[in-house]
Amino acid sequence: MPTVKDVSFEVLRRFGLTTLFANPGSTEVSLLAGLPSDLDFVLGLHEASVIGIATGYALRTGRPALALLHTTAGLGNAVGALATARVNRASLVVVVGQQDRRHLAAEPFLAGRLHGLAGEYPVWQHQPERPQDVPAALARAWHEARDARGPAIVVVPMADWDAEADLDAPFTAPATLHRGRGVDDAALAEVAALLEGSTAPVVVAGAGNDSPAGWAALTGLAERLDCPVWQEAFGARAGFPQDHRLFAGHLPAARSGLRKALAAHDVVLTVGAPAFRQYPYESGAFVESGTRLAVITDDPAEAHRSPADVAVVADPAEAVALLTRRLPAASGPAREALRRPRPSRPGPGDPLRAVHVLDALAERLPHDAVLLEETPSSRPDLHALVPARAPLGFLSAAMGGLGFALPAAIGVRLAGPDRPVVAVLGDGASLYSIQALWSAWHYRVGALFVVLANGRYAIMDRLSEQAGAAVPAWPPFTEVSVTTLARGFGCPAERVEDHPNLLATLDTVLPTLAGRREPLLLEVAVEPGDHYRARTHHGKGYR
Template identity: 65%
Template sequence: MRTVRDAAFDVLRLHGLTTLFANPGSTEVALLSDLPDDLDFVLALHEGSVVGAATGWALARSEPALVLLHTTAGLGNAVGALATARENRAPLVVLVGQQDRRHLAQEPFLAGRLAGLAGDYPVRLETPVRAQDVPGAIGRAAHAARVGRGPALVIVPMDDWAQPADGLPVPAPSTLRQATGVDTGAVREVAALLDAAASPALVVGAGADDAVTWRALTALAERLRCPVWQEPFGARAGFPQDHPLFAGHLPAERGRLRAALAPYDLVLAVGAPVLRQNLYEDGPLAGDGTRLAVVTDDPAEAQRAPVELAVVAPLPAFCGELAAGVRDRSGAPMPVLGRPAAPRPPREGEELRAAQVLAALAERLPAHTVLVEETPSSRPDLHALVPARQPLGFLSAAQGGLGFALPAAIGIRMAVPERPVVAVVGDGSSLYQIQSLWTAAHYGVGALFVVLANGRYAVMDQLADRHGGKPPWPAFEEVSVCGLARSLGCPARRVTGRAALLAELDTLLPDLAHRTAPLLLEVAVRPDRPLAPDARAASGSRPALDPRPAPEELA
């Protein structure tokens, strides 16, 4: 007898959902026992790690990843990671187990009130009315995840999988196509704004992180001879950050943001919100002399943008036509943009600083490395010192919650094993999903985890200092991240001092793309403040500015 389970497997194959990330329970056993050989199962030891790894996989492949969660406990544990997946626009198909349909009315043990548990973060949630509706619901979830670029949930009672597949309804379309054409009138309207501007600038964001859009934006910036800024809190790079026209990362504090944008009479955001903030401050995002416009493929992003003109369009095609349509100013002098100086090496016997570790990494990382970041107190230094040189070169949690970097790095490396993957993580951040290291070790995932260990929540200490108060939370210098990694089967070494650090990096990084086992380096660093503001003074009247977020913007 052909079962609902058999039909569901066919739907999963149709949509390329053949790698299953899970931490299952009893309500999922009927689905997983004797899993077909063409379906791969990846176990993680916590649901945050499950969803984090699937998020990395989905972002690396630009295709939905498959997740399985165990009723209330599993979905509840995963909600924070699902929120991050939604903000990072990662397409996920999430199957959530439920108690047996035949006695749900009595609310048996492990029955879940699941429909609203993840709040508004799913792009779709479906509870099939009968077992035979499950395969079609999975197909609809796959389409919803692709189109909405977020997690789509299907809640499946445990007895549904064994039900006969007779009388299945017409499922979701096998293929769903979206138009990718460009409104030429909208291109002309944006080009006219740029042509009328005496000093335009671009702000790029995560939505522009693909090879075609990078090429188009590079051509556009070079024709305009204009600087390109990265959005505040950018979860991905939208432009090659080693390009001469890259100006740096915009601050998210409004006063500093207005100062950064003051030299420009038009700012066009591409693939970025306008302009994301954290702590509230009175006043506009830009001064009276600066007009704002946005081009995005996210309708919600366009609708909430405080701009003069918002255009919703497929970015690769739109940016290509825009680059060809603007007035060519490439004969004008190239603006001179400052670059931050590398920090001085530590003196003999002096503890390493986070910036010194990042500078050493920057000198040695292959250009095609995927760097996954979760080090709040050192993120400004990372932005200043470690440029993203290829698409998917930088990734962090758009939503801001901790526990993303370790599992995401694992999922990325599994999805694109040809690229080196390095996660740079604070020791405090690492503890939120330290369990994910077991998955890396068990499945032979050759990612490198660099943990900047200062034994405290340094960014919170900085916040307390700026507020003029004494923090009530203690340091946790007793915690050995290296020891925790080893207990989970992940090779790990603790590094102290510059000579030991350089020896490790010089040995590891040249062969990083070929690693078949993970490695964690716990690098002892002193708790300190980010680098002093650097001057990025260009020709003309541009002021010297620190383009990096202040520590309070990273909490």
């Protein structure tokens, strides 16, 4: 008779879950022993890296990815990464090992108190009542992960895999499940009426609009209205081509800046994001009195928490395309493109700063590159200088937690070796998942990791200074060599300390990135310092 494991493998094949990201433990050995040759095992050296790689893989493919974690220790180590996957809308099927159910009541060694350990970040969590229900639980987890776009967890006691399968047990999840995702015509008509009555509309693009169809639809709407398009603050993905003439920049994350940026507009349409994401608390309204807000999103939670006059819950691309057909074309001369001056290059003997690295990348980055960002102190400069020019051109951790970009870049490249992948990280951020470099090297993942190394938590130093501290409570870590660490994990690495060597290295590496079969970590020594703030303007008016 077939075992639960045999039937579970058939379920995994049925749903395309044939790549398994894992860091194995003893409670998972019974599953992994004799793993079929058509299932690929990808090893991560820490559970946060395992989930990070799986997250990048899921975001690149647009389908659920499969991860395996080891009881309490594994799930506990992965909670932060699971939270990031949830907020980044990455669909994951996560199998978590557990002690043998026959003596769980006695709390044996490695018995996990797993229920609720990951908090509310899983979109679904379940331990089957009997071994024979494991295959059906895996099938349902795939649907739950896909539909809710987050991690769905199945806890499986270790002896369940070898139990005899019940071939008469009905599957509780269908092979195919269709959901209606139509657009409410009355709600769309209300949004159209707002825009038709507007004298100065503006659009805010969000991460939820990051798809080829979404970019095409929103570009068509913006050009029909001839209005500026902002990117949501702290957007984990780009919702609009940032090299387009109508792109206005990234919204400020505080209410005073938000009101100023949107003050000239009487209607604000947010697509694929809530209205609005914030970071520091400030009192006052989001927009000036009299400005009307509309939201189009496929995430009901985003609609519910937005103080909008009207919200449409639907696929953004479909809704925006329908909306555009309802609207007349704007009259008058076309809006001019923003002009973005570049920073000056460092002279001989001048210190190398992060802005110089980002400017060099911007000049050389392939059009279709996927750029993953995890450099908090340099994020404004990156946004100002390095536009996302293709869907999935930019990825960042929606939760703001560190440890995402390095492993996610590996997953993105594994899932799509046809596109160049570059991760830009601070040296402090790189240390949160540095062990993922072993996976990059072992599986010949040809990504480029650019580490801006200033030997400190520069963003925290800046915040501490703003809070009134003369000296931060934490020391710098200038002794850390990311190059040495990378080489210790087998990953090729180089350290660059001046501008000519930086340009020479990028000129050598970036043109070959699409076909590259081995990773490279480039540690660039930069001086901490103030931001370069790129000014942008339409004609003579600076913004």
